[in-house]
Amino acid sequence: MRSHGHSRAYSIKCIIDLHAAPGSQNGMEHSSSRDGTTGWxxxxxxxxxxxxxxxFLASRYAKHPALLGIELLNEPSSATVPLDILVSYYKQGYQIVRKYSSTAYVIFxxxxxxxxxxxxxxANLGSINTGVPSTSSEWCKWASCFYWEWVNEWNVMSGSQLDYQDFGRAQLEVYGAASFGWAYWTIKNDxxxxxxxxxxxxxxxxxxKIVASPTIHREKYNKFLNLKRLAFCF
Incomplete structure (x- = not known):
């Protein structure tokens, strides 16, 4: 995988995220649904x-030095994916990843x-190196780690450049404390x-201008910008 090669060259770790499942897990266009239906x-x-x-993903990339973790499914819908079905899938997925790696994070x-x-x-999904993209530090009592995925946008119509600078700074000061670091969604978007x-x-x-976690380094952005990737995480 080219991105894994880039990640190794620039000392950036990768999370493999299964974004679209057969039948769609949430009905959105980025989850393989053409008409909004959810059948997964x-x-x-x-x-x-x-x-x-x-x-396949775990067997192929488990030993790759750039792999940090595998997210088993992106944003399943609470309206159409029953909890018991999801828990069963997550437990099976966890065991599959552990078959190939005892250290890769399994993200639910x-x-x-x-x-x-x-x-x-x-739900007792797994006990070794588990993680969750979360907005609550309470998850740390169960998961091995949590990380923040964020964007410099909120529902205002007249925010000034200074407002956005202040908003971004406040988010980074908080998200820099996440044990798994943070990810920005995304490097390129309309x-x-x-x-x-x-x-x-x-x-x-x-x-x-951010003074926070050591995971926040402008030079990492400058290096990664040259790659013109679609998404990234620190």
């Missing part, structure tokens, strides 16, 4: 195919929508405040 959780064949993909994404953020807390490159080049986000 109701099809045993689709779930089995997804586990085969996890097996919470369901999106109107749901209890702690619903996976007592929504300008979701676009990390645009925010830096137009001085809406000022990494060089």
């Amino acid at each position: 959780s109701t099809s045993p064949d689709s779930i089995s195919q997804t586990l085969v993909v996890i097996d 994404c919470q369901r999106i929508g109107n749901t209890d953020p702690f619903e996976l807390y007592q 929504r300008k405040h979701w676009d990390f490159e645009w925010n830096i080049q137009n001085n809406y986000l000022q990494l060089g």
Whole structure:
């Protein structure tokens, strides 16, 4: 994988995220749904195919020095993916990754929508190097780590450049404390405040002025900018 080669060259670790499952896990266009329907959780064949993909990814990249972890599924919908189905899938996925690696993080994404953020807390999904993309430090009581995924945007119509600078600075000061670091969504996007490159080049986000976690380094951005990747994480 080219990105793994780049990551090794620039000392950046990779998380492999299964973003689209057969039948779609949330009905969104980035999860393989063409018409908004969600059929992953109701099809045993689709779930089995997804586990085969996890097996392929884990077997191929488990020993790669750039691999940090594998996220088993991106943003399953609480409206269409029952908790028991998701827990069963996560437990099987965890065992598959552990078959090939005892150290790679296995990341469990919470369901999106109107749901209890702690619903996976007592599910006993796995005990070694587990992680969750989260907005709650309470997850640290169960998961080995948590990390923050964020964007320099919020629902305002008249925010000034200074407002965005202050907003980005406040987020980085908090997210820099995450035990797993943080990830910005994303390096290139048609929504300008979701676009990390645009925010830096137009001085809406000022990494060089942040005094926080040692994981935040402007030079990492400068190196990675040359790669023109679609997404990245520190």
